[in-house]
Amino acid sequence: MERLRHGREVGRLRNLGVVVNLEGPMGPVWRANSTPGGPGGGCRVMGLGSALPSTRVTNADLEGFLDTSDEWIVSRTGIRERRVAGPEENLLSLAARSARACLAAASVSPQEVDTIICSSSSPDETFPSLACRLQAELGCPLGPAFDIQAACSGAIYGLAMAQSLIQSGMSRRVLVVAAEIFSRLVDWSDRSTAVLFGDGAGAFLVGGPADPGSEILALELGADGRGAAALGTQAVSPDPQSLPGMPDYTSSQRSLGRVVTMNGREVFRFSTRILEQVVARLAQSAGMTTSEITLVVPHQANSRILATAAGRLNYPIERFVSNVERTGNTSSASIPLALAEGAAGGLCHDGDMVCLVAFGAGLTWGGLLLRWGSMGVAVDDPRGPA
Ligand SMILES: CC(C)(COP(=O)(O)OP(=O)(O)OC[C@H]1O[C@@H](n2cnc3c(N)ncnc32)[C@H](O)[C@@H]1OP(=O)(O)O)[C@@H](O)C(=O)NCCC(=O)NCCS
Secondary structure: OOOOOOOOOOOOOOOOOEEEEEEEOOEEEEEEEOOOOOOOOOOEEEEEEEEOOOEEEEHHHHHOOOOOOHHHHHHHHOOOEEEEOOOOOOHHHHHHHHHHHHHHHHOOOHHHOOEEEEEOOOOOOOOOOHHHHHHHHHOOOOOOEEEEOOHHHHHHHHHHHHHHHHHOOOOOOEEEEEEEEHHHOOOOOOHHHHOOEOEEEEEEEEEOOOOOOEEEEEEEEEEOHHHHHHEEEEEOOOOOOOOOOOOHHHHHOOOOOEEEEEOHHHHHHHHHHHHHHHHHHHHHHOOOOHHHOOEEEEOOOOHHHHHHHHHHOOOOHHHEOOOHHHHOEOHHHHHHHHHHHHHHOOOOOOOOEEEEEEEEOOOEEEEEEEEOOOOEEEEEOOOOOO
């Protein structure tokens, strides 16, 4: 087993390739790199799909009922608009659209998916899980289906679980779906959070080393629960505060019984630091320098976080894929959404080193390095390409 330079090796999980637990600068971190030809080898991402609701809410729309301005929102976050689910949409319908897009792009039928993992920070049910409902909706075989909660890092946590299940031999084809309807979790009368978030879903299909697609070269998962208070939710009365001019889509606010709370500055500090560190550690895990990373697809929290991290890495901002301007922060759906749009727009080429980095409430983080290989990508956006 490889011993990482700053690491404290504590064990190897059987059949999982190289797995190292180490004391990182922020505490113990779970890291793995896929050993080509080793047990399980590098799993492949075989397909990617994303889905957005059609209702578009611009900053000007928010100006209509919140004490805010397009100038404030754009200069602090880079966000110009976000999508909001309509009354006829729910988490399952968004998740199913992204999953169908993903499977069609990968030319894999739902019957070939043996495991489903869903991530959501805005679940509309405590149980049954979104994954179980999605399994029935898609008509997948009766394999395991479960949800994970790692906030905005959920898609990367899901990909890591998928890799582990495939490498251990428990699963062959794992569908990882991240879906969020934050418009039902934000307090639309709170300008400090309402302007930040949006709705959407993204799905990855993960297969084994013999499958076509993009190879997972390295991954990292971590959490620092000492920062749990920085970003979370709190219970509220079911009666939303109504502001003059509030449009229809805000009527579902607080329908989940909780609203988002955040210490923006603390989250900002954490996000910029962890983003830079994870890119560097993934490059190190894969035996390369950060200059060899072709593209970074970060969690789309806001463009100031991305610009700060890109600067620290000495990257031109173009190396960071971003669609936050048009989607806002879609929590765990943001990475598959940004990657799908970027790849569909021709940003990714065979052999590119593509680094996905997530961070969010918990505080959690996760990173994954892909060697891009030809794979199907589909974007389901009723408004058409950006
Ligand atoms: C949220 C964030 C944009 C706020 O920017 P900031 O520069 O830290 O702003 P502050 O919170 O200090 O607020 C500055 C002022 O703007 C006001 N303000 C807050 N939201 C506003 C809005 N939407 N419109 C206008 N003014 C606003 C505040 O009330 C405050 O006013 P005051 O000085 O009179 O008290 C920034 O902290 C951030 O990006 N944090 C990370 C958030 C994030 O990405 N979270 C999700 C991670 S997964």
